[in-house]
Amino acid sequence: MKLHSFKLLVSFGLAICLFVTSSVVAHEESIATINGEKITLEMLQGGNQMEIYEAEQKIYQIRMGLLKQALISKLVKLDPRSKGMDENEFIALFVVKPKNITDFDVMNFIMQRNIDESKINNALKAEVKQYLESQDYMRQIDAWFFEQANKYDVQISLAKPREPRFDVKAGDAPYLGGKDAKVEIVEFSDFECPYCAKATDVIRSLNQRYGDRIKIAYKHFPLNFHPNAQKAAEAGVCAKMQSNEMFWKLHDEMFANIKNLSVGALKDKAKKIGLDYEQFNTCLSSGKYAAKVQSDIAEGMRVGVSSTPVFFVNGRMIKGAQPIEVFIEKIEEELRAK
Numbered sequence: 001m002k003l004h005s006f007k008l009l010v011s012f013g014l015a016i017c018l019f020v021t022s023s024v025v026a027h028e029e030s031i032a033t034i035n036g037e038k039i040t041l042e043m044l045q046g047g048n049q050m051e052i053y054e055a056e057q058k059i060y061q062i063r064m065g066l067l068k069q070a071l072i073s074k075l076v077k078l079d080p081r082s083k084g085m086d087e088n089e090f091i092a093l094f095v096v097k098p099k100n101i102t103d104f105d106v107m108n109f110i111m112q113r114n115i116d117e118s119k120i121n122n123a124l125k126a127e128v129k130q131y132l133e134s135q136d137y138m139r140q141i142d143a144w145f146f147e148q149a150n151k152y153d154v155q156i157s158l159a160k161p162r163e164p165r166f167d168v169k170a171g172d173a174p175y176l177g178g179k180d181a182k183v184e185i186v187e188f189s190d191f192e193c194p195y196c197a198k199a200t201d202v203i204r205s206l207n208q209r210y211g212d213r214i215k216i217a218y219k220h221f222p223l224n225f226h227p228n229a230q231k232a233a234e235a236g237v238c239a240k241m242q243s244n245e246m247f248w249k250l251h252d253e254m255f256a257n258i259k260n261l262s263v264g265a266l267k268d269k270a271k272k273i274g275l276d277y278e279q280f281n282t283c284l285s286s287g288k289y290a291a292k293v294q295s296d297i298a299e300g301m302r303v304g305v306s307s308t309p310v311f312f313v314n315g316r317m318i319k320g321a322q323p324i325e326v327f328i329e330k331i332e333e334e335l336r337a338k
Contacts, residue, residue, distance in 0.1 A: 049164035050304050050317050056161035063158060068145070075148040095144045099136045101129050165315035166303040170217035173296075174240045174247040176203070178212030183314055183334045185216045185327075188300040190308040191233060191254045192226035192261055199309045199321040200255050206327055214331060218251065220296040221308050228261035231284070233293040235266045238283035242275055249273040 030038040076082050082090045106128045110120060148154075168186045187203070189196040203216055220236065222229030232254055240247040253269040254261060263284065270280040283289070300310070304317070311318040313330040 048304060049166065050319075053161055053164050060158070060161050067156065067158060071149070071154060072141070072145060075145070075152065075154075078148075078152060091141070096137055096140045099133070101132045101136070105129075105132060163316060166312055166317060168299070168303055168312040168315055170215060173217040173219050174236075174244050174251075175215050175217040176207045176248065177210065177215045179215065181213055181215040183210075183214040183331050185214060185331075186219060186312045187216065188219050188221040188296070188305045188308060188310045190220075190222050190226060190229045191236065191251075192229040192258050193223065193308045194258060195321040196309045197255045197258050200252070202321070202324045202327060205324055206331070209328075210331065213335065218247070219300065220293045221300045221305055221310070222293065222297070223308060230290070230293060231263055232261045232266060233296075234287065234289050235270070235280075235284055237289035237292050238280050239270070239275060241283065241289075242279065246273065246275055250275070 029040060031041055031044075032039040073087055076087050076090050079090070079094070081094060085093070103125075106125050109128050109132060110124070115124075170184055170186055173186070185206070187199075189199070206214065207216060218236075220233035222233045235254070236247055236250060239250040250269060250273055253273055254266075257265075266284065267277070267281060270284075271277050303312070307319070309321060311327070313327065314334045316330055316334075318326060318330065
């Protein structure tokens with residue numbers, strides 16, 4: 001492996017987090033007054049809270065990276081072996097032992113991510129190999145930093161941005177898991193969205209993993225450029241009116257083939273899963289629940305949803321079909337909270 005300058009590869013990993021105090025950026029402080037009435041950042045953000053948080057998070061990560069870089073420089077100088085060396089020389093000699101990334105490592109990484117076979121070529125393999133080398137390099141830097149930071153009592157007080165919590169509740173939405181669970185996940189989704197279809201595997205896995213300890217609720221957010229999404233959402237409401245279980249059966253049928261959601265196809269799916277067909281047909285044809293779907297859309301827009309899928313874990317937003325680990329991290333934090 002060609003040795004990279006550590007300044008280019010400073011990570012924001014676990015090691016740094018262990019020395020950070022719990023301080024967060026305050027949003028309740030007054031930033032203006034009018035006729036004696038205070039205006040705070042919290043009041044201004046509204047549905048843009050997540051966008052602002054993500055911008056603040058980027059600034060925080062840049063600052064944390066620069067801080068970690070400065071700390072590493074100081075920690076290197078504190079080591080008696082560093083005399084007469086620059087930082088990169090010291091790290092190359094005493095900190096990082098380059099790992100030999102094998103072809104097996106590369107292919108294992110690729111296969112775990114279900115990359116289309118047609119896209120697997122030498123250029124991709126070279127890119128993956130370089131990525132794995134960089135990850136190993138950063139892991140070793142982090143391990144060394146962790147050890148030295150403990151030794152020299154490193155404490156970090158850089159204030160972290162506060163993650164927003166949105167006021168989103170399941171209400172009467174169809175759900176999986178425990179009705180009164182401590183952790184409530186609300187999903188805004190679209191039956192014609194391929195990313196939403198992909199996310200169904202994660203949702204089922206979470207339900208199997210946590211059972212009644214979490215509640216996973218589904219709300220409708222059909223995107224206007226998906227021609228069949230609105231009617232599919234109405235079909236979902238019609239199924240829910242028969243039972244919560246029937247909603248999830250139709251949910252799975254619709255996501256199993258998102259390219260076949262015409263009204264006729266929806267009725268065929270309803271018949272296949274055992275819905276009361278006449279009741280479902282009358283419900284869907286009437287359009288009586290179009291307003292219910294629009295109500296879900298309005299709620300989603302109020303809390304900053306503009307694409308699908310979007311999830312709220314006790315009000316904490318997760319955008320897109322993220323890996324299950326992203327959900328587990330937030331769920332575990334919420335389960336541990338008082």
